[in-house]
Amino acid sequence: MDGVRSHTIALLVDNEAGVLARVIGLFSGRGYNIESLTVAQVDGSRNLSRITVVTSGTEMVIEQIKAQIDRLVPVHKVTDLTIGGPSLERELALIKVASTGEKRVEALRLADAFRARVVDSTSQSFVFELTGSTTKIDAFIDLMKGLGLVELSRTGVVAIARGAEPL
């Protein structure tokens, strides 16, 4: 399809029961795509949560997605970080690698090159913690596949705009 591209959208929502279901239900009900989704409370005093969703579509579809989300009653703010100026995107991954001998040494060496931290180790395994862009994490995981990758847990993308202005 013409001009399909990935967009990172940040939402501020009331932290109340069912709010995530409303957002997710909207995506599934209207046939939109979710590539990544993260959610956590960010403002305890105002009881607000932030949802970061990575989705893809044509310009018209993305415009629809934003308008549809914005009209949900508990949604305070919708921002498209992909078109709203420079922004930062980060993901955190926990990666379990089980191997011995040369492979184990190579895994550790690569982890060092990627600045992954060892957060758990046994004589047969490591758990690496890696933070970075999605592409960096993808690249590290690809390398680990040949070196005993057994389990993977990723947070999905969190994002924020550069500069002094808040959302």
Add this chain to the structure above:
Amino acid sequence: MAQLQMTGAEIVLKALADQGVDTIFGYPGGAVLPIYDALFKQNNIRHVLVRHEQGAAHAAEGYARSTGKPGVLLVTSGPGATNAVTGLTDALMDSIPIVCLTGQVATHLIGNDAFQEADTVGITRPCTKHNWLVKDINDLARVMHEAFYVCKAGRPGPVVVDLPKDIQLQTGPYVPPTQVQHKSYRPQIKGDLNKIREAVELIANAKRPIFYTGGGVINSGPAASQLLREFARLTGYPVTSTLMGLGAFPASDGQFLGMLGMHGTYEANNAMHDCDVMINIGARFDDRITGRVTAFSPGSKKIHVDIDPSSINKNIRVDIGIVGDVAHVLEDMIKVWKSKVYRPDKEALGEWWKQIETWRGRNCLRYRQTGDIIKPQYALQRLFELTKGPNTYITTEVGQHQMWAAQFYGFDEPNRWMTSGGLGTMGYGLPAAIGVQVAHPDALVIDVAGEASILMNIQEMSTAVQHRLPVKIFILNNEYMGMVRQWQELLHGGRYSESYMNSLPDFVKLAEAFGAVGLRVSDPTKVDDTIREMVDIKRPVIVDCLVDKNENCFPMVPSGAAHNEMLLGPEDQANVSEAGAALV
């Protein structure tokens, strides 16, 4: 000041009264008994007992659409709530403000698969504008008031408040509506003035303009209809309307081209196709309107006024999208038009009207009443002639009769026409008529029905009889699910799979069994007398009008076709593309 303390059930009723509610439609059950008990002890709010919760929802819709006030229904947990789902979805699609109060099992039982438990907020999340489960008595009054605010604000819609039984019995504080403000929900009401100026300039320079108006004009309130009339008169431009918008502009006005869309008039659809400036006021480019999207009005600049930002550029890309309430935007448009002393291009407009008159000359709604079988169009035309007036309200079911009613019954005022547009809910018309009649006890309320649709909520005859609501049900009985049969004729080689209504009841006897009056007519010369008799009877009446079984509804834009590829009658060879056949 000490806060008023009362039980949850009393808080619910006090909030309803403070919100100006005089009538609710409902059906009792275990999980709402405390509210029914509180209802028993008061006289402010009238309760209309329906016979099925779907009926309560449609009755609330009929009440809302004919008054402009939110309609309210009260149902029990589990099946009570799930039965209301069709009505909620109907109200969501047609943007009708209704507040649905559902009982729920006690908070400590939620999630335990208790008797008559259903995840009501989960089930109704996609079919409401918003919903709430009240788990703390201290939130109850606020949630009740927020529910009324949300259902009316911006684009209206249905809301659900789910009320666990223990909350109804607890005692807690009551706060009045004046002390409740929603913390974040503030839809945009005023349109962007720069865009409005730009739009009015485009409108003023148009050579072949058309106003394409919809349900948003009705929902905006009577002022919006008046402003639309004023703007149309100022410009002299033609006006067409969607099914939902009928009545906002007078059908009897020479500037009105009739309804547009799949069964719209030849002149309206051709004018939409050939216009150079389209002014969409409160309509949403629904697929029944656009036909094939890629062939929709290819040469026009499009202006779209809608209170819902997500309606703009959803189906059709527009040149100027104005988010705002119709009445506010129209008021600003008229101000700009007057202050800039715009004048329509008389010469171009004259040419345009000449073209429109030639389309009109095709007389696309023509039919011939010959022989001794009643044509459905004739029955509706006579119904219109003999019952028209500002105190007449028409509801419909869904199907051929609905389209014929839209074509042949002319409305000069808003809020007189109640039909299920977006969802297309068979069984809507009778309960909706009940809701209208409750709100307007002295009005003539007629449900134009088909013999198939009416059976979907026929139990509501009991409601009408019990509450002495003299609704009239005018059945165009062709012994077919007519629209299904028409599509099977058009698209499936005339194989009438399951569309013949076998074993129909005797509708006259059925009316009598309910304690109402039944009339039957099959002779074209007796149609007028039967209608007069129906109107004169001050009780619920079912008229079984036996009509031509093979009549089809024309004009028709077949699925997947463009506006200028209409079928005007059976003589036009139906030519539906393969892509079109996959559409509904």
